[in-house]
Amino acid sequence: MLAAVAVRQNADDPLSGLELRDVPVPQAGPGWTRVKVKASSLNMHDVWTLRGIGHDPKNIPIILGCDVAGVTDKGREVVVHPIIADPDAGRGDETLDPNRALLSERHDGGFAEYIVVPDRCLVDKPAHLSFEEAACLPVAWSTAYRMLFTQASVTAGDKVLVQGAGGGVASAAIAMAAAAGVTVYATSRTEAKRQLALELGAHAAFESGARLPERVDAVIETVGEATWAHSLRCLRPGGAIVIAGATSGTAPDADLGRVFYQQLRVLGSTGSTRHETAAMLRLLASTGLRPRIDRVLPLERIHEGFQAMIDGELHGKVVISVP
Ligand SMILES: NC(=O)c1ccc[n+]([C@@H]2O[C@H](COP(=O)([O-])OP(=O)(O)OC[C@H]3O[C@@H](n4cnc5c(N)ncnc54)[C@H](OP(=O)(O)O)[C@@H]3O)[C@@H](O)[C@H]2O)c1
Known part of the structure; x- marks a missing residue:
């Protein structure tokens, strides 16, 4: 499958380390679910990774993308809660787990056709939102x-x-x-x-x-x-x-x-718990709020989206649509 992979870190030219590569389709182990990515959105976090800020070089190469909406192998339409962590290790708050990871930090992210995530990261996609809109929500x-x-x-x-x-x-x-x-x-x-x-x-x-x-x-x-x-x-x-x-x-x-x-x-404040992600989605469902999208691009044009983000041109999110 096609994926946007961070292969190098460069503080001055972050996008030079982002490559489109053909990689194997991931298989879900026990307690994990495979999701067909329908849409994923860009974040500053991806740029920090490519610049070498807050991301261990040992975890390169890695597929970027921490905001994902898609469909599980069983047909469930989901938003992926992007924090992989153990609530017990954080005294009930998974964002306080010292070993927590945002999707794309230690586990491959969503700029790809498929992703595998822990079962507890799956949250139902609100019906009133498109996959493109839903993919703007988990992180920001x-x-x-x-x-x-x-x-x-x-x-x-x-x-x-x-x-x-x-x-x-x-x-x-x-x-x-x-x-x-x-x-x-x-x-x-x-x-x-x-x-x-x-x-x-x-x-x-x-x-x-x-x-x-x-x-x-x-x-x-x-x-x-x-x-x-x-x-x-x-x-x-x-x-x-x-x-x-x-x-x-x-x-x-x-x-x-x-x-x-x-x-x-x-x-x-960093990230959110699964409970907060679900509560945010309920707030949007009850108020009809929806995120603003600046542009939707195919995976092949992801560099163009990141350049616009770095240049500060955006009025809303850049979404990658994966047919
Ligand atoms: N802790 C977390 O869990 C978490 C989650 C998401 C994001 N973040 C971090 O939060 C930050 C914002 O993320 P984002 O995705 O919202 O980024 P963003 O869309 O790029 O927004 C950054 C905003 O900061 C303002 N800004 C930038 N430079 C400025 C300057 N020199 N003077 C005044 N305003 C300036 C701009 O607002 P105006 O153009 O309107 O002035 C810009 O729109 C990033 O550093 C990101 O890594 C953290």
Whole structure:
């Protein structure tokens, strides 16, 4: 079968290490299920792997792709929960299993015709979503769900700032928070993405770093260095900043004085539990929310999709459709 395989890591030219190869169709062992991939979507995580950031070179070559929707050998339409981990090893929370792995880190991912995954990773695909839409959800939307509703515990009536509105996690957070009755402020560097934030349900959208009309209960942060100081300034005393990514850099001025004096809570967040992935899908089913797709490409044109992502051109997800 055809697959997009990470064969080398190169910090400056990540896409040079991504090759389309003919590989054997995988067989499912006990407790695992084979899924015919119908669609998979691109994430920054794939680019980090190709750049050699956070991915052990020992696990190269590996098929990339951590967002998958497809059909099992028995005909069940599924979304693949992308975390392979043991809840018991994480004291009931699989994201805290020290040995957890995201699909494509130690197990082959979904940029292929077939994938094998642990049975517990299978979640029913909501009927109202196409395979292309469903393939946008497991990583970005589940991550955003955990940040909002588990880590920050936001509820209707709360106020939230989402930094970098154009991002996959950020745009999902805006849409779900607004649907849950939260007042959402968003920032973005571009007018087009601020407009997108308003379309997704944000109460107001501002240039990155702009003063907000009021302090917020929580900040959803994936941008990192470029927005960290602003995120801290926007919180009410006792507010929470939930951080799941640092696209612009990982080492901002910590501003510890503000953290302790305002009693701010800094909460890291990574991935989601299977329960949170399923809850996110139920939220979409009950609200009719759906992800925005920028373009759908065949596997043969995957490099073009990644280049657009690296160039920051996207207004939604890039989906690989596998007939
Ligand atoms: N921990 C987890 O489980 C998890 C899960 C998913 C993603 N992540 C991480 O979270 C980060 C975001 O992921 P994503 O898929 O949402 O990425 P993305 O779609 O590329 O979004 C990143 C956003 O950050 C903003 N941004 C980038 N550079 C900036 C700068 N210099 N100044 C201000 N804003 C800047 C941009 O927003 P504007 O253009 O709108 O300003 C951009 O849209 C990545 O680092 C990713 O690895 C982590």
